[in-house]
Amino acid sequence: MNITPVLSPNFTQGRRTYRPEAIVIHVMDGTLKGTDSWFCSALSQVSAHYGIGKNGEVHQYVDEIDTAWHAGRIHDPTWPLIKKTSDGMYINPNYYTIGVEHEGNEQSEWTDAMYATSAELIRKMCQRWSIPADRLHIIGHHEIYSLKNCPGFKVDMDKLIALVNGSTQHVNGQISKTEKFGKVTTLTRLNLRAGPGKVYKITNMVNAGIQLAYDGFTMQGETVNGNGKWFYTEEGNWFWSGGVK
Numbered sequence: 001m002n003i004t005p006v007l008s009p010n011f012t013q014g015r016r017t018y019r020p021e022a023i024v025i026h027v028m029d030g031t032l033k034g035t036d037s038w039f040c041s042a043l044s045q046v047s048a049h050y051g052i053g054k055n056g057e058v059h060q061y062v063d064e065i066d067t068a069w070h071a072g073r074i075h076d077p078t079w080p081l082i083k084k085t086s087d088g089m090y091i092n093p094n095y096y097t098i099g100v101e102h103e104g105n106e107q108s109e110w111t112d113a114m115y116a117t118s119a120e121l122i123r124k125m126c127q128r129w130s131i132p133a134d135r136l137h138i139i140g141h142h143e144i145y146s147l148k149n150c151p152g153f154k155v156d157m158d159k160l161i162a163l164v165n166g167s168t169q170h171v172n173g174q175i176s177k178t179e180k181f182g183k184v185t186t187l188t189r190l191n192l193r194a195g196p197g198k199v200y201k202i203t204n205m206v207n208a209g210i211q212l213a214y215d216g217f218t219m220q221g222e223t224v225n226g227n228g229k230w231f232y233t234e235e236g237n238w239f240w241s242g243g244v245k
């Protein structure tokens with residue numbers, strides 16, 4: 001992926017004590033070019049980490065280790081993972097999110113190139129920061145600031161997340177599962193994960209030679225070495241079938 005740096009002066013160095021835990025999807029309400037000049041002007045006092053054009057072009061305005069100014073205002077938030085201090089004050093979401101802008105406005109259709117590029121970029125962020133690639137951690141701006149409709153009415157968040165997970169089968173977050181009980185033995189040290197793919201959070205780790213019971217499997221997990229079969233356990237963990245016999 002080709003990422004062009006277009007550095008913005010509008011950011012806070014570092015992230016205080018926080019780290020990226022979620023990704024906020026925005027729509028520019030304009031063009032990539034217009035957003036470049038808006039974010040590069042110190043007068044605007046706004047930025048995001050990335051901007052993606054309709055043709056799949058990616059511009060980076062702020063480093064992921066720094067705090068961009070994209071979702072600092074809060075109004076009637078619906079996002080369940082929004083953080084508060086112990087005395088009930090909201091913590092600025094900019095400190096623990098990555099902001100990604102998309103070319104167009106609230107009413108414009110997303111191009112295939114924009115979906116594909118956004119998904120690839122988000123997948124890398126999820127891997128880099130161990131962010132689960134799900135609807136709780138990939139959110140629309142309006143879920144923090146309800147006075148805006150950002151990222152608009154045309155983006156299909158479930159489709160975007162399905163693409164992040166490397167599959168067109170996960171549409172609407174549904175994974176087709178086959179219930180079938182059984183037992184397998186780990187061939188190697190194996191990660192248990194929150195979903196059927198390496199983008200999902202590691203929930204546990206087991207050594208080689210351990211017997212694992214499963215409740216069923218999907219053939220629609222992330223394909224690893226040509227194999228997309230993942231088992232799931234009674235506890236809701238997933239593990240790749242290539243790591244067991």
Ligand SMILES: [Zn+2]
Binds near residue numbers: 025
């Ligand atoms: Zn926004």
